[in-house]
Amino acid sequence: MKRGLIAATGVAAMLVSVAACGSSDDKDEKSGADGFKGETLTLWAMDGSTPEGWTKAVQAEFEKKTGAKLKIEIQQWNGIQQKVTTALSESSPPDVIEIGNTHTPAYAQTGGLAELGDLKKTIGADWSASLNESAVYDGKQYAAPWFAASRVVVYNKKVWADAGIKETPKTRTDFFKALETIEKKTDAEPIYMPGQNWYFFDGLTIGAGAELVKKDGDTWVSNLADPKVGKAMDIYKQYQSFSKAPKDKDEATPQQAEVFAKGKTGAFIGMGWEAATAIKANPAIEKEIGYFTIPGETADKPEGVFLGGSNLAVAAGSEKQELAKEFLKIALSDAFEGQLAKEGGVIPNKESLQTALKGNAPAEAAAPAAKSGGTTPLIPEWAAVENPPNPIKTYMTAVLNGKSHAEAAESVEDELNKRLSQEQ
Numbered sequence: 280m281k282r283g284l285i286a287a288t289g290v291a292a293m294l295v296s297v298a299a300c301g302s303s304d305d306k307d308e309k310s311g312a313d314g315f316k317g318e319t320l321t322l323w324a325m326d327g328s329t330p331e332g333w334t335k336a337v338q339a340e341f342e343k344k345t346g347a348k349l350k351i352e353i354q355q356w357n358g359i360q361q362k363v364t365t366a367l368s369e370s371s372p373p374d375v376i377e378i379g380n381t382h383t384p385a386y387a388q389t390g391g392l393a394e395l396g397d398l399k400k401t402i403g404a405d406w407s408a409s410l411n412e413s414a415v416y417d418g419k420q421y422a423a424p425w426f427a428a429s430r431v432v433v434y435n436k437k438v439w440a441d442a443g444i445k446e447t448p449k450t451r452t453d454f455f456k457a458l459e460t461i462e463k464k465t466d467a468e469p470i471y472m473p474g475q476n477w478y479f480f481d482g483l484t485i486g487a488g489a490e491l492v493k494k495d496g497d498t499w500v501s502n503l504a505d506p507k508v509g510k511a512m513d514i515y516k517q518y519q520s521f522s523k524a525p526k527d528k529d530e531a532t533p534q535q536a537e538v539f540a541k542g543k544t545g546a547f548i549g550m551g552w553e554a555a556t557a558i559k560a561n562p563a564i565e566k567e568i569g570y571f572t573i574p575g576e577t578a579d580k581p582e583g584v585f586l587g588g589s590n591l592a593v594a595a596g597s598e599k600q601e602l603a604k605e606f607l608k609i610a611l612s613d614a615f616e617g618q619l620a621k622e623g624g625v626i627p628n629k630e631s632l633q634t635a636l637k638g639n640a641p642a643e644a645a646a647p648a649a650k651s652g653g654t655t656p657l658i659p660e661w662a663a664v665e666n667p668p669n670p671i672k673t674y675m676t677a678v679l680n681g682k683s684h685a686e687a688a689e690s691v692e693d694e695l696n697k698r699l700s701q702e703q
Contacts, residue, residue: 315602316346323373330622367391372594380413380588385659387416393593395420406628414590426625427588431644434546437567438467447571449578458521461545471547472519474526474679475672478585483511485653486583492656501695509684526679551641570644581648663698670694
């Protein structure tokens with residue numbers, strides 16, 4: 280599925296990607312060193328993914344264990360959906376592919392991905408349920424969860440200190456109180472929150488237990504009118520009330536990190552890597568940057584977040600199913616998942632491996648929310664919804680400009696249903 284600039288580019292910039300594995304009808308299974316000698320496994324990985332140390336270590340272990348070679352072909356995010364769709368339909372597709380987690384249902388629906396149920400039983404018993412959800416379609420395992428990343432609060436320590444705030448908030452109510460204090464005691468904008476930070480809003484709907492779509496017979500239709508969605512939008516509206524950001528723009532217009540870099544903003548909600556953008560714009564701000572988990576209604580459960588990330592899949596048309604399995608067992612082993620988390624700063628696919636994030640402040644802030652995080656609706660029809668102009672962004676702006684939740688939901692319902700029915 281299509282992901283926004285922050286979700287797609289952000290994840291690609293700091294993450295690593297590898298391969299998946301599938302099943303084979305070949306009863307003469309190979310195993311051990313040199314079992315696949317002379318063969319080459321082709322992996323499509325996204326640009327900016329594979330960290331150097333991780334890549335060298337995985338390649339060395341793969342060759343040592345199998346005797347085969349690993350050929351990595353780097354892909355660009357721009358246009359990747361069509362390129363993967365085309366490749367999966369050809370007679371000689373790449374063997375293993377990194378795919379965005381929300382893309383998985385669309386590829387699975389076409390029959391282009393191999394089922395990985397046997398692999399789940401073998402190595403996936405303790406995969407995080409929230410990460411594995413996107414790897415399952417129609418009740419079957421079509422990919423393996425690899426990593427995720429989510430939004431955190433990036434804040435200016437000096438602004439908060441000037442306001443007399445000594446501790447970061449643990450609940451949403453405490454967070455709002457802190458923003459009120461900044462507003463009263465400083466000349467800074469408490470938080471930069473544009474009206475169409477859609478992926479943050481998606482996280483709020485997850486936290487509220489809301490569903491953006493529902494089934495009407497055999498068709499998916501809008502569920503924006505649900506009061507639970509309205510509750511999430513009310514929370515968003517409260518955040519936005521502390522901001523001077525435009526109500527009809529998203530976080531990339533202008534780049535929120537560049538606004539934050541000016542030193543007159545208390546906080547913004549975004550990917551941890553966005554801090555680097557702020558530092559590039561104003562190196563002096565680096566010493567003032569801090570991070571904390573987006574607080575939820577109660578201290579024991581963080582706010583819902585959108586989990587952007589990648590799954591590992593194997594092409595159904597690959598003739599190297601068993602070799603792909605061996606590769607995936609290596610790539611998803613605790614040793615290499617831990618190395619990936621440490622080197623790439625991403626959330627690994629097992630909660631037990633989050634200790635590898637120690638010392639990486641933004642990753643440590645993101646990790647607690649992973650357990651209760653989620654994604655956009657995991658249906659193939661969702662891809663069209665986020666094509667610009669995203670009707671849910673239109674809904675958000677309408678509410679912020681004074682329309683009731685019900686009125687705003689009704690105003691975009693026809694367009695949303697048209698996209699869900701794939702009538703373009």
